[in-house]
Amino acid sequence: MPDWRDYLDKAATYHGHICGGQILGIRMALLGLRLLSLDPQAELRDLVVYLESDRCVADAVYVVTGVTIGRRRVKLFNYGKTAMSLLDLKSGQAYRISVVDQDRPPKNADLVAYWLAKKDEDIFRVQKVALTIGPGEEPGPPTRAVACQNCGEMVLDHRDVTKNGQTLCRACADGPYYQFLIDVKI
Ligand SMILES: [Zn+2]
Numbered sequence: 589m590p591d592w593r594d595y596l597d598k599a600a601t602y603h604g605h606i607c608g609g610q611i612l613g614i615r616m617a618l619l620g621l622r623l624l625s626l627d628p629q630a631e632l633r634d635l636v637v638y639l640e641s642d643r644c645v646a647d648a649v650y651v652v653t654g655v656t657i658g659r660r661r662v663k664l665f666n667y668g669k670t671a672m673s674l675l676d677l678k679s680g681q682a683y684r685i686s687v688v689d690q691d692r693p694p695k696n697a698d699l700v701a702y703w704l705a706k707k708d709e710d711i712f713r714v715q716k717v718a719l720t721i722g723p724g725e726e727p728g729p730p731t732r733a734v735a736c737q738n739c740g741e742m743v744l745d746h747r748d749v750t751k752n753g754q755t756l757c758r759a760c761a762d763g764p765y766y767q768f769l770i771d772v773k774i
């Protein structure tokens with residue numbers, strides 16, 4: 589099993605700096621893989637990571653596991669928590685790891701030395717959890733693709749909704765996250 593410090597160079601390159609989030613994220617990902625008996629150096633095709641934050645730790649997970657949102661192996665539930673669950677689709681096992689240690693290094697501390705002095709059990713809470721991947725959430729080709737009856741745009745992965753008997757995208761059904769201004773000719 590590699591040491592978390594083995595990933596610091598890669599994390600610095602990918603994330604842009606070494607921070608507590610990189611160190612915690614690397615350690616959480618390695619701990620999760622160890623609990624699942626998965627080799628971080630293997631191609632982790634059956635790993636799905638549920639992130640509870642889109643901050644620094646998210647990049648560290650990629651650095652260790654290689655899982656990406658575009659391959660449907662990262663799900664974001666933004667609870668604003670430094671926590672994540674790792675699911676092995678092959679075995680069906682899942683663990684949730686959260687940071688419970690609320691102490692943080694003093695300003696200008698040597699981050700690596702600070703975190704090296706702490707054991708995983710000093711920092712993390714680990715829970716064995718049951719996780720079922722929902723319809724349209726699984727890696728692989730889409731199992732549903734329909735056109736929105738209002739805007740005509742295609743909606744994949746069961747993200748469509750039925751409202752007043754119409755099949756609609758969420759933007760048309762609930763209002764979009766953006767404010768439409770004008771169509772642009774290109
Ligand atoms: Zn950072």
Ligand SMILES: [Zn+2]
Nearest residue numbers: 736739757760
């Ligand atoms: Zn629509």
